[in-house]
Amino acid sequence: MAASSRAQVLSLYRSLLKESRAFPSYNYRTYALRRVRDAFRENRSVKDPQALELLLNKARDSLAIIQRQVLLTPAEQEHGHSRHTIQRSVLSRSLSLSLSLPFPSLLLLSPGSL
Amino acid sequence: MMSRSVTRKLLGSIRGVSTSARLNCPGAPASAPAAQRGRELIKSRELEKDELRPLYMDFQATTPMDPRVLDAMLPYQVNYYGNPHSRTHAYGWESETAMEKARKQVADLIGADPREIVFTSGATESNNMSIKGVARFYKARKKHVITTQTEHKCVLDSCRVLESEGFDVTYMPVKSNGLIDLQQLVETIRPDTSLVSVMTVNNEIGVKQPIKEIGTICRSKNVFFHTDAAQAVGKIPINVSELKVDLMSISGHKIYGPKGVGALFVRRRPRVRIEPLQSGGGQERGLRSGTVPTPLAVGLGAACELAQQEMEYDHARVSMLATRLVQKIMTEIPDVVMNGDPDQRYPGCINLSFAYVEGESLLMALKDVALSSGSACTSASLEPSYVLRAIGTDEDLAHSSIRFGIGRFTTEEEVDYTAEKCIQQVRRLREMSPLWEMVQEGIDLKSIKWTQH
Numbered sequence: 094m095a096a097s098s099r100a101q102v103l104s105l106y107r108s109l110l111k112e113s114r115a116f117p118s119y120n121y122r123t124y125a126l127r128r129v130r131d132a133f134r135e136n137r138s139v140k141d142p143q144a145l146e147l148l149l150n151k152a153r154d155s156l157a158i159i160q161r162q163v164l165l166t167p168a169e170q171e172h173g174h175s176r177h178t179i180q181r182s183v184l185s186r187s188l189s190l191s192l193s194l195p196f197p198s199l200l201l202l203s204p205g206s207l
Numbered sequence: 208m209m210s211r212s213v214t215r216k217l218l219g220s221i222r223g224v225s226t227s228a229r230l231n232c233p234g235a236p237a238s239a240p241a242a243q244r245g246r247e248l249i250k251s252r253e254l255e256k257d258e259l260r261p262l263y264m265d266f267q268a269t270t271p272m273d274p275r276v277l278d279a280m281l282p283y284q285v286n287y288y289g290n291p292h293s294r295t296h297a298y299g300w301e302s303e304t305a306m307e308k309a310r311k312q313v314a315d316l317i318g319a320d321p322r323e324i325v326f327t328s329g330a331t332e333s334n335n336m337s338i339k340g341v342a343r344f345y346k347a348r349k350k351h352v353i354t355t356q357t358e359h360k361c362v363l364d365s366c367r368v369l370e371s372e373g374f375d376v377t378y379m380p381v382k383s384n385g386l387i388d389l390q391q392l393v394e395t396i397r398p399d400t401s402l403v404s405v406m407t408v409n410n411e412i413g414v415k416q417p418i419k420e421i422g423t424i425c426r427s428k429n430v431f432f433h434t435d436a437a438q439a440v441g442k443i444p445i446n447v448s449e450l451k452v453d454l455m456s457i458s459g460h461k462i463y464g465p466k467g468v469g470a471l472f473v474r475r476r477p478r479v480r481i482e483p484l485q486s487g488g489g490q491e492r493g494l495r496s497g498t499v500p501t502p503l504a505v506g507l508g509a510a511c512e513l514a515q516q517e518m519e520y521d522h523a524r525v526s527m528l529a530t531r532l533v534q535k536i537m538t539e540i541p542d543v544v545m546n547g548d549p550d551q552r553y554p555g556c557i558n559l560s561f562a563y564v565e566g567e568s569l570l571m572a573l574k575d576v577a578l579s580s581g582s583a584c585t586s587a588s589l590e591p592s593y594v595l596r597a598i599g600t601d602e603d604l605a606h607s608s609i610r611f612g613i614g615r616f617t618t619e620e621e622v623d624y625t626a627e628k629c630i631q632q633v634r635r636l637r638e639m640s641p642l643w644e645m646v647q648e649g650i651d652l653k654s655i656k657w658t659q660h
Contacts, residue, residue, distance in 0.1 A: 120263070120271065120616035120617075120618070121271075121274055121616070123616070123618045124615065124616045125274075127618075128520075131520070155275075158274065158275055158278045159274070161278055161281075162274040162277065162278060165277070177259060177260050177262070178259040178260065178261060178262050178575045178576075178624070179262055179618070179620050179621055179624055
């Protein structure tokens with residue numbers, strides 16, 4: 094029971110992060126990633142099964158919301174307008190730093206997330 | 208999850224709207240008569256093909272909608288389109304349920320009863336309703352209204368209209384830190400004062416007025432207290448009973464909700480009577496007739512509920528980012544003044560004055576950051592912001608002030624980029640400035656006699 098719910102939580106966490114990375118908007122994307130990480134970190138030590146179920150349902154609802162909202166905002170590659178100032182500078186800085194950063198951060202700085 | 212065809216249709220319609228979006232540069236409204244004076248003009252223009260979008264650092268002007276708010280609004284834009292005042296069919300009933308739920312969400316955020324919330328078209332309408340409504344209702348015996356010099360334009364303009372109707376209006380001055388003097392307020396209140404209006408958090412300098420103390424004073428003197436809480440709701444904890452507020456204006460698009468909706472809190476115990484501005488079918492308890500826009504109201508409600516849940520997290524984050532920005536800028540360049548009280552403030556609104564640098568030229572230099580040099584809705588006059596004048600800023604410092612807005616979606620990278628760019632540009636502009644040269648040589652600028660030809 095405990096093992097499956099831990100696996101459940103982890104899989105939900107991974108799905109949330111994966112869907113959040115698909116936001117075309119820089120601000121929404123960074124907010125979603127940050128908020129999901131912080132929310133899971135904050136509730137790391139919750140043991141009560143009812144509270145846990147409540148939180149997991151909230152997480153599942155958030156996943157659905159993110160999926161819908163990602164679909165709504167158009168893929169903006171063809172419009173140069175939407176490339177955000179910060180992405181160019183972050184990309185240039187991250188490429189130079191990527192060699193020294195630990196592995197997990199690399200996943201988040203991968204081209205799919207920029 | 209939506210089917211592919213629906214998705215394609217939605218994307219098509221949204222794409223059509225977004226490609227025609229224009230970017231209005233921050234200084235445009237204030238610059239129109241600037242051309243007449245021969246100064247540099249920040250022209251509004253569309254972004255070029257490969258130009259990057261600027262960073263958004265103007266959260267006091269408006270905020271992007273939170274995706275969760277948009278998600279709550281969508282069903283009411285698409286499927287549940289009934290008029291909430293239709294009493295005879297399911298479309299009306301479901302819209303009404305949604306509207307009442309939104310009302311409860313707004314009321315819970317400020318500690319009010321849902322029956323005390325009236326939906327309006329925004330904080331401007333709420334301000335107009337409360338000031339004109341209360342003054343006119345009680346005009347038989349009470350002819351005096353008190354407000355401050357740093358209020359939003361809609362409040363000041365409403366008071367000006369009241370003056371032309373024969374009311375006495377006192378515009379109280381503020382101290383140099385932006386806060387009002389409570390002793391002076393006590394002395395200004397007369398037996399025939401009907402309303403005191405003081406905004407909770409100022410939109411230009413971010414100072415937080417002592418609302419609780421003002422509320423206590425007004426209660427003791429039997430005067431109604433209105434506060435424009437557009438910038439404060441959802442960002443700092445507000446409880447209308449604790450703060451002893453009788454009327455409060457709320458704006459949707461300042462708390463990550465939709466534009467075009469707001470709310471007005473009108474206390475029922477003790478009852479505040481208002482003469483309605485908008486006449487019609489008697490909706491919203493007769494105070495504001497007109498169909499309540501269900502999707503917008505639902506959006507406002509969702510935004511308020513979110514704000515309540517995220518308040519602590521957002522506040523901690525915004526404070527951290529604000530300290531980071533201010534520290535970075537102030538340690539790197541000298542002669543920077545932060546306008547407004549350093550403690551009694553909302554951290555997300557930072558107004559800095561850079562001495563010996565012209566404000567508009569700095570804004571133009573920082574063209575890839577969306578900033579403002581004051582309020583977005585001050586009229587197109589070349590004068591520096593009246594708020595800065597009210598706190599006693601020198602004319603030259605007032606011209607060189609920039610307002611940085613930090614919100615829920617701001618990242619550390621954006622703050623760092625803004626700070627670096629700002630430092631770089633201020634240094635560059637100061638290098639070019641002869642005033643700066645003179646200051647470096649030790650000349651006191653105030654002692655100079657500028658010759659007249």
